[in-house]
Amino acid sequence: MFSRTLLIPFGVGALALIVLPAIVTVILAFTLYDAQTAPIWRGNQNFIDLFVIDPIFPIAARNTLIFTAVATPLRVLGALGLALLLSPERRGARLYRSGAFLPAIVPEIAYALAWVWVLNPVYGPLNQILGAFGLPQPAWLGSPDTALSGLVLAGAFQLGEGMVILIAGLKAVPNDLYRAASVDGAGRWARFWRITLPLIQPWLAVLLIRDLLWAAQGTFTLTRVMTLGGPYYSTLLMPLYIYEEAFDRFRFGLGAAATVLLVMAAAAATVLAFIALRGWGFDDEA
Amino acid sequence: MLNRRWLMIGVVWLVGVVALLLIQGDGSGAQVSFMIFGDPAEIAAYEGLVAAFHEQHPDTRVELIKVADQADYRARLAADFAGGTPPDVMLINYRRMAQFADAGVLEALQPYVEASSVINLDEFYENSIEPFYWDGVLQCIPQNLSSLVVFYNRDLFDVAGIPYPQMGWTWDDFLATAEALTIDADGDGTPEQYGLGIEPSMIRLMPFIWGNGGDVVDFYEQPTGLTMFREDAVTAYLWFVALSTEHGVVPNRVQEQAQDSENRFMNGTTAMFLNSRRGVPTYRGITGFTWDAAALPVGPAGPMGILHADAYCMAAAAKDKSAAWRFIEFANSIEGQTLVARSGRTVPSLRAVAESPAFLDPNAAPANSRVFLDTIPAIRALPRMVYWVDIELIFSEEIERAFYGEAEPLEALRVAGRRAIEYMELEVLRWRGP
Numbered sequence: 134m135f136s137r138t139l140l141i142p143f144g145v146g147a148l149a150l151i152v153l154p155a156i157v158t159v160i161l162a163f164t165l166y167d168a169q170t171a172p173i174w175r176g177n178q179n180f181i182d183l184f185v186i187d188p189i190f191p192i193a194a195r196n197t198l199i200f201t202a203v204a205t206p207l208r209v210l211g212a213l214g215l216a217l218l219l220s221p222e223r224r225g226a227r228l229y230r231s232g233a234f235l236p237a238i239v240p241e242i243a244y245a246l247a248w249v250w251v252l253n254p255v256y257g258p259l260n261q262i263l264g265a266f267g268l269p270q271p272a273w274l275g276s277p278d279t280a281l282s283g284l285v286l287a288g289a290f291q292l293g294e295g296m297v298i299l300i301a302g303l304k305a306v307p308n309d310l311y312r313a314a315s316v317d318g319a320g321r322w323a324r325f326w327r328i329t330l331p332l333i334q335p336w337l338a339v340l341l342i343r344d345l346l347w348a349a350q351g352t353f354t355l356t357r358v359m360t361l362g363g364p365y366y367s368t369l370l371m372p373l374y375i376y377e378e379a380f381d382r383f384r385f386g387l388g389a390a391a392t393v394l395l396v397m398a399a400a401a402a403t404v405l406a407f408i409a410l411r412g413w414g415f416d417d418e419a
Numbered sequence: 420m421l422n423r424r425w426l427m428i429g430v431v432w433l434v435g436v437v438a439l440l441l442i443q444g445d446g447s448g449a450q451v452s453f454m455i456f457g458d459p460a461e462i463a464a465y466e467g468l469v470a471a472f473h474e475q476h477p478d479t480r481v482e483l484i485k486v487a488d489q490a491d492y493r494a495r496l497a498a499d500f501a502g503g504t505p506p507d508v509m510l511i512n513y514r515r516m517a518q519f520a521d522a523g524v525l526e527a528l529q530p531y532v533e534a535s536s537v538i539n540l541d542e543f544y545e546n547s548i549e550p551f552y553w554d555g556v557l558q559c560i561p562q563n564l565s566s567l568v569v570f571y572n573r574d575l576f577d578v579a580g581i582p583y584p585q586m587g588w589t590w591d592d593f594l595a596t597a598e599a600l601t602i603d604a605d606g607d608g609t610p611e612q613y614g615l616g617i618e619p620s621m622i623r624l625m626p627f628i629w630g631n632g633g634d635v636v637d638f639y640e641q642p643t644g645l646t647m648f649r650e651d652a653v654t655a656y657l658w659f660v661a662l663s664t665e666h667g668v669v670p671n672r673v674q675e676q677a678q679d680s681e682n683r684f685m686n687g688t689t690a691m692f693l694n695s696r697r698g699v700p701t702y703r704g705i706t707g708f709t710w711d712a713a714a715l716p717v718g719p720a721g722p723m724g725i726l727h728a729d730a731y732c733m734a735a736a737a738k739d740k741s742a743a744w745r746f747i748e749f750a751n752s753i754e755g756q757t758l759v760a761r762s763g764r765t766v767p768s769l770r771a772v773a774e775s776p777a778f779l780d781p782n783a784a785p786a787n788s789r790v791f792l793d794t795i796p797a798i799r800a801l802p803r804m805v806y807w808v809d810i811e812l813i814f815s816e817e818i819e820r821a822f823y824g825e826a827e828p829l830e831a832l833r834v835a836g837r838r839a840i841e842y843m844e845l846e847v848l849r850w851r852g853p
Contacts, residue, residue: 170522275672379497381493382808
């Protein structure tokens with residue numbers, strides 16, 4: 134009973150800050166609302182406007198799809214690579230892990246500002262290094278052709294939390310299995326493919342879904358600080374689009390409709406990821 | 420025993436919290452919330468204004484709500500209006516006032532002005548007041564009116580042996596000066612010093628359109644169509660775009676991304692930078708060179724400037740309207756405007772303050788602050804339209820693409836027209852009624 138009582142503050146908070154706003158958002162999605170006068174019911178017209186009239190929504194949706202499709206696997210694979218590299222207890226491993234975790238604890242605005250500097254086309258360290266090797270120096274955030282890649286790059290280095298999750302997963306793999314596999318003549322690659330990967334599948338699944346949702350919905354600070362969606366909408370992702378529609382142009386109805394679509398798309402992607410991962414990996418009940 | 424001790428701790432904590440709330444809330448007297456945005460120098464000026472108001476009106480407390488930049492300010496206003504708790508008093512730019520006034524969320528200030536013994540509209544510059552009327556009724560009281568001016572680095576002009584910009588200089592003089600001050604010493608194709616820095620946007624382009632006899636809409640009161648495609652406007656637009664694409668006197672997109680023009684001006688690698696008065700508090704921090712301000716070059720149709728003005732507006736939902744008005748009245752009195760003018764941020768809308776040492780301080784840069792007053796007769800305001808913000812944004816995006824050579828200029832203008840027509844139609848529908 135006492136433990137249930139302890140849940141009350143969380144329950145009230147979740148109701149007030151998540152459930153009620155979500156219900157209001159769904160209702161607003163069917164209205165014309167400028168935050169100044171009462172909402173006017175307009176049925177599904179906002180959804181039609183998004184696809185038929187507004188030329189910017191399809192651009193934001195396409196950018197978000199591309200960003201999600203590229204950034205999500207990069208973040209998962211990056212975290213996996215780091216975890217494999219840093220999970221063995223060798224000398225200096227803790228220091229390296231701390232270093233890799235650092236971007237996760239830097240405030241997101243500071244992280245984004247640091248990347249604005251890294252990607253500076255003239256003075257930034259990345260282009261200085263590329264130039265030193267005689268490689269092309271892209272304009273990064275200064276060109277519609279490369280700005281989204283710059284954003285993906287910034288997003289792909291937030292690996293700390295993923296790495297920690299996967300190191301926990303790797304530590305849970307029994308050493309006996311590796312020894313037995315070695316006795317049977319399995320090489321390093323076979324051990325990774327046949328033992329490590331299937332056994333850390335639940336952790337990978339969690340990470341994949343977490344990063345999928347982040348790429349779809351969690352990019353507001355990066356885009357707001359680094360590019361404001363430009364040049365010419367090339368980095369306009371859905372969270373920034375929704376914010377600008379609602380809070381800059383006072384079209385809360387359209388913003389709410391876009392939010393509903395984004396949540397539905399993210400939910401569908403999550404279900405698909407679950408289905409795709411269901412048949413893969415280790416199942417000790419088989 | 421243990422329970423008693425915890426009870427005592429609980430009671431002391433509760434008493435402390437209540438005392439803190441009482442101290443903080445100080446529910447006695449009238450309360451007014453006032454929302455502003457700006458850099459630290461501007462915010463300090465408003466803090467001084469509020470402090471002076473408190474001295475004269477100890478029975479009214481003004482709570483200053485500070486927001487860092489203009490975009491956040493707009494978002495906060497929208498959220499507060501949506502939540503039904505807008506600030507009692509707020510600063511609104513004239514380009515955005517129509518959408519608030521049309522929604523009826525602003526308290527019209529005309530009746531208050533008519534009953535006031537402090538505010539006399541005849542003492543204000545007329546072109547600062549006029550844009551704040553909506554349906555023939557004054558909605559807000561402007562604190563300032565700045566034109567676009569040319570801030571320039573005197574040292575770079577001296578080194579190049581080029582005369583400082585004079586009142587009445589022409590577009591050709593302007594371009595020749597910018598070209599002479601753009602220097603690519605190592606010949607690598609990227610100038611180390613630019614002659615000019617300018618934001619490629621509608622609000623920067625408009626004085627040149629007007630200066631060539633063009634315009635953006637056909638009728639300012641009840642617009643029926645965009646006129647950006649008429650010859651005078653197109654010629655000015657192409658001239659503006661060519662500053663970048665043909666003459667290369669401004670940083671290209673990559674160079675601008677590496678370091679923006681305002682920073683280049685402030686570190687002495689750009690000779691001229693176009694901005695309104697709002698840049699002055701920041702530029703006063705420049706120590707490496709001397710700078711000054713000059714009027715915009717004169718176009719074929721004569722001198723033109725563009726209005727930059729923010730006004731004190733009252734929310735229709737303000738709880739204590741009489742207290743809110745007392746504060747607006749004080750802020751727009753000679754004393755109130757003098758306090759804000761000293762920060763350097765505003766060109767006061769009251770003639771008496773604008774002509775006073777508070778604004779024309781001979782010891783504070785720019786030396787030629789008078790240029791802001793001399794150019795007032797040529798200042799024009801953009802149209803008052805509910806959908807103006809959308810139209811301006813679309814044109815600015817396309818102008819930027821053309822300016823940086825990412826789109827053919829005339830094609831970019833056509834795209835802007837196609838995109839903006841939707842909002843123009845909505846505007847026509849709005850004033851014609853159902």
